Amino acid sequence: MNSRESSPMTSLGAPANDVGPARTLRHWLAHLSRSGRVAAIDKPVALEHELAAIAKCLDGTQAAFFTQPGGHAVPVVSGFMSKRAWIAEAMGVDESALLARFSAAAAAPLESKVVGREEAPCQQVVHTSGIDLHALLPIPTHSEYDNGPYLTAGLVIARNPRTGVQNVSINRIQVHGQNRMAILLLPRHLYAFHREAEAAGDALDVAIAIGVDPLTMLASQAITPIDHDELEIAGALHGAPLPVAQCVTNGVHVPAFAEIVIEGRILPNVREPEGPFGEFPKYYSAREAREVIEVTAVTHRRDPIFHTIVPAEMEHLLLGAIPREATLLAHLQRSxxxxxxxxxxxxxxxxxxxxxxxxxxxxxxxxxxxxxxxxxxxxxxxxxxxxxxxxxxxxxxxxxxxxxxxxxxxxxxxxxxxxxxxxxxxxxxxxxxxxxxxxxxxxxxxxxxATRPVVYPAHVFTRVRIPGQDSVDLHTLVAADNSAFDAYLSRDHD
CATH class of the missing domain: 3.40.1670.10 (UbiD C-terminal domain-like)
Structure with missing residues (x-):
């Protein structure tokens, strides 16, 4: 397999202006680790089912970091966004302000900052020939009846063939060949881009960015009109333009601090079987003919980290929930x-x-x-x-x-x-x-x-409350030990 490395970088971390814990995946994982929220699994773990089973057991309590997944040198992480409070923490806001912060970013996106390859850790190592995804990456098989290994945490980025504006989404992708994958396209923006290219007999250039920070992951799920680049919402969430780099085999721009990028093209008029796959409703989707990605390059950091999302668990569910909630709240409040x-x-x-x-x-x-x-x-x-x-x-x-x-x-x-x-x-x-x-x-x-009447007699619908209950401070009232209680029980009261 041919590969090359770019010139050495001064840092594998975030840019010099990095502030806060969620600028890159590595900074976020270091932040979680400092507070005991990363579980490192140092023993060999099978990619088929075992890795997902362990990550599921830790879901919502700790992110799982696998150092020896399926004999690969590339570690796997899962579950670093599995609590709503963690996502608010990554934004730097209280949990009650989570939706307002996301809505504000979606309403005022920041244009991304294009950087050269020497400033893009995601292109430190480049593979353009002899690509074997199974050899390069530790891709898990998650659920019992899944039809093979899947990419579940990759940001799929493509350009509108007509306008050139990018779209970002997360799609399930079955890896069923060394350089060939089947992708589920629901009738949304990426689907529209592919149909536009296919009608002209063209392939659609795409990139799949794996291992990005939690705010960029969240931005990818924003519900926006077509021709709104979600990476610009990621910039707004960060409070600074997101650094992006142009792919080595096409014109798509990807997050510069991603861990891994798979470049390719969705072929026109080609469909291959995909599925079954355990989806977010906690049931399997059917095996059907899906669109096909032909891989043209894989780029990555030196010593990259592979991110997988265990389907139907909290990381998966919350990624979809929070952007939808923000959109729904704004929609409802307009009327x-x-x-x-x-x-x-x-x-x-x-x-x-x-x-x-x-x-x-x-x-x-x-x-x-x-x-x-x-x-x-x-x-x-x-x-x-x-x-x-x-x-x-x-x-x-x-x-x-x-x-x-x-x-x-x-x-x-x-x-x-x-x-x-x-x-x-x-x-x-x-x-x-x-x-x-x-x-x-x-x-x-x-x-x-389930609302009460606007007008009701007396206290029929008045909620029972005890005055002062909200101001009780148990820390100052409850004794440090039960010595007084034990002494009272020891008295002779017969």
């Missing part, structure tokens, strides 16, 4: 300014169930909010609207509001035959396995108005 907060629940796989906190002033408003939410994103299957005294981030609070403020004959909204998520297996009931795409994902929507 209903009294909407205060939203949350895509983990039980609803951070896609299908939306909880909305709303300051209701007139009867019937909550139903309008429900209908507005369904129009905001086709994935949403269930909406619950609650009052401002209910915490939308607490499932027990939502269940309590439904139990005490909802009546099905009065407060239920059902919409039949709407477009839903094609990955929701319940939408396929009654459909043949080869149903055409225009029949896939047809779903019923359900809304629950």
């Amino acid at each position: 209903h300014p009294a909407v205060k907060d939203v949350h895509l629940s983990v039980g609803g796989v951070c896609r299908y169930h939306l909880w909305v906190q709303f300051d209701k002033k007139r009867e019937g408003e909550a139903k309008n909010v429900i209908l507005c939410a369904f129009g905001a994103h086709y994935d949403i299957k269930q909406v619950v609207v609650v009052d401002t005294d209910v915490n939308v981030h607490d499932p027990a609070e939502i269940e309590w509001a439904i139990a005490t403020r909802f009546q099905a004959d009065r407060d239920l909204v059902v919409i039949e035959g709407a477009q839903g998520s094609p990955l929701d297996p319940s939408t396929t009931v009654g459909q043949p396995d080869d149903a055409p795409s225009h029949l896939q994902g047809v779903s019923a929507k359900m809304g629950l108005d």
Whole structure:
């Protein structure tokens, strides 16, 4: 295999102006490690299932760092974005300000800064011939019935063939050859770019950036109109233009501080089998003919780190949830300014169930909010609207509001035959396995108005509270030991 190294760099870390823990993947991992949030697995671990099983056991408590994955010299990391509080920490804001910070960045993107190859760690080592992805990279097979190893944490970057503006997304990619991969394209921007190129008989140049910082990962999932480069949102989240480098075999710009970049092109009029694959709803998607990427180059840092996302676990779910929540909140507030907060629940796989906190002033408003939410994103299957005294981030609070403020004959909204998520297996009931795409994902929507009446007698809907409960300081009240308690019990009270 032919490869070359660029000239030595002064640092493998972030640029000299780096501040804060989330500028690069390495800085973020070092930050997590200092606070005990990285578990290093130093023993050999199999790439097929074992690595994903260990990462899943650590999900939400520690990032997993595998030093010997499948006999590879390249380590694997997973789970470094598996808690909402960690993502807020990477942004440098309180968890309550997470959505506002993301929305502000999406509304004011910063143009990326193009740097030369000597300033781009992702191109320290370059492979352009004899490429064997399985030999170069430790690519795991995650779930029991997955049809082989998958890239699950790569930012897929491509340019609009008509305008030249980039798009960034995360797509599942099955590696089924030395330099050949099948990619799932849902009907979004990358799909549109490929169809435009394919109609002209052209391949679509792409790059897959693996091992980027958490803010760039999050920006890739922003819900924007076509021809908005998500790397510019990443720059806004960082507070400075994101350094990007041009690929060595095409014109795509990639994050300069990525660990690994796979360059290639999506071929026109070529489809190959992909799947099954365990997806975010915690079910498998079917084996189908998918678009194909032919790899033209692999570039990486010296001593790179490979990032994998365990499907359907918290890193996967939160990456989709937070950008969607920010978009949904802004969308709802444009028509209903009294909407205060939203949350895509983990039980609803951070896609299908939306909880909305709303300051209701007139009867019937909550139903309008429900209908507005369904129009905001086709994935949403269930909406619950609650009052401002209910915490939308607490499932027990939502269940309590439904139990005490909802009546099905009065407060239920059902919409039949709407477009839903094609990955929701319940939408396929009654459909043949080869149903055409225009029949896939047809779903019923359900809304629950779990708000109390605007006017009610006496204290019927007044929430029970004990005065002073919020100001109790147990640290100053509870004794350091139980000696007084033990002494009291030792008295003779018979």
